[in-house]
Amino acid sequence: MQIPGSPSVIVGVSGTAAGLAAVRLAAREAVARGRELRVVHAFTWPSHDPGAASLEYAAARRGAARVVEQALTAARRSTPGVHVSGVLVDGLAVRVLLQLSRSVELVVLGDDELAAAARLPLDSVLLQVVSRAWCPVMVARGLRPPVGPLVAAVDGSPASRLALRYAAAEARRREVGVEVVHVVERAGGDAEKAGHRVLADALTAVPELRGARTRLLTGDPANTLIRASRHARMVIVGPRGQDGATLLGPVAQQLLRRCACPTVFVHGTTADDGWSAGTVPSAGALAT
Numbered sequence: 001m002q003i004p005g006s007p008s009v010i011v012g013v014s015g016t017a018a019g020l021a022a023v024r025l026a027a028r029e030a031v032a033r034g035r036e037l038r039v040v041h042a043f044t045w046p047s048h049d050p051g052a053a054s055l056e057y058a059a060a061r062r063g064a065a066r067v068v069e070q071a072l073t074a075a076r077r078s079t080p081g082v083h084v085s086g087v088l089v090d091g092l093a094v095r096v097l098l099q100l101s102r103s104v105e106l107v108v109l110g111d112d113e114l115a116a117a118a119r120l121p122l123d124s125v126l127l128q129v130v131s132r133a134w135c136p137v138m139v140a141r142g143l144r145p146p147v148g149p150l151v152a153a154v155d156g157s158p159a160s161r162l163a164l165r166y167a168a169a170e171a172r173r174r175e176v177g178v179e180v181v182h183v184v185e186r187a188g189g190d191a192e193k194a195g196h197r198v199l200a201d202a203l204t205a206v207p208e209l210r211g212a213r214t215r216l217l218t219g220d221p222a223n224t225l226i227r228a229s230r231h232a233r234m235v236i237v238g239p240r241g242q243d244g245a246t247l248l249g250p251v252a253q254q255l256l257r258r259c260a261c262p263t264v265f266v267h268g269t270t271a272d273d274g275w276s277a278g279t280v281p282s283a284g285a286l287a288t
Helices: 017-033 054-078 093-100 125-132 158-174 189-205 221-229 250-258
Strands: 009-012 037-043 084-090 106-109 137-139 150-153 178-184 213-218 234-237 263-265
Touching (some): 009 093, 178 221
């Protein structure tokens, strides 16, 4: 499925407050990148009988159109000068967003208040898109001001180097610093030595970050990174790591649910020659 004149930044909306927060973040990202923003809402109708349910269908369709219009208004009010348009697409949200992710620079989504959920439902649109997109996916978080460094979490996997290259590009564009972070569960001994090697290898693999600050943190990987996110402008990781998880690694799952700042899960993208096309194994374990 192709949308003519595909934008470089898209934001998926579903009529929730979290979706509108994502719209405001996506509008800022689009303007900062000099890109068009496209608001996308996927519409499905359960009945194939156009007769008896025609009135209900028409009302549902009008409601879906209002979701798009509300999002467009939020984008224009929050970020004057944004070039934004909206589209109502027939189809399942996961299928629509994954297909669009093949040809855009960035997908932005709301967190849908997942922090309140006991677990990540496997059919969650957010979980599926973050795990399987072809381009980076940014998840909006709260109303935090854009302060602090970019935090790039690494685990030594090839995919974490992809996240590092993304962090380096974002740091240049935003003119802010990067902290390259690795977490070990125990201080001292072989684990700490291995952790320092992971950080050194990361900077060697991405030369443009050789001057970046590195931090070796100790503790439970998920909780440690979540604490670090409270002082970050953005956390940059990938959806899977050395553990080979089917969707998200265990640490990435916790970051998706509980990170305190916007979080970018990095995949390759066809929209930028600097990224390889297709989903790649990515950093999610983030621990030695």
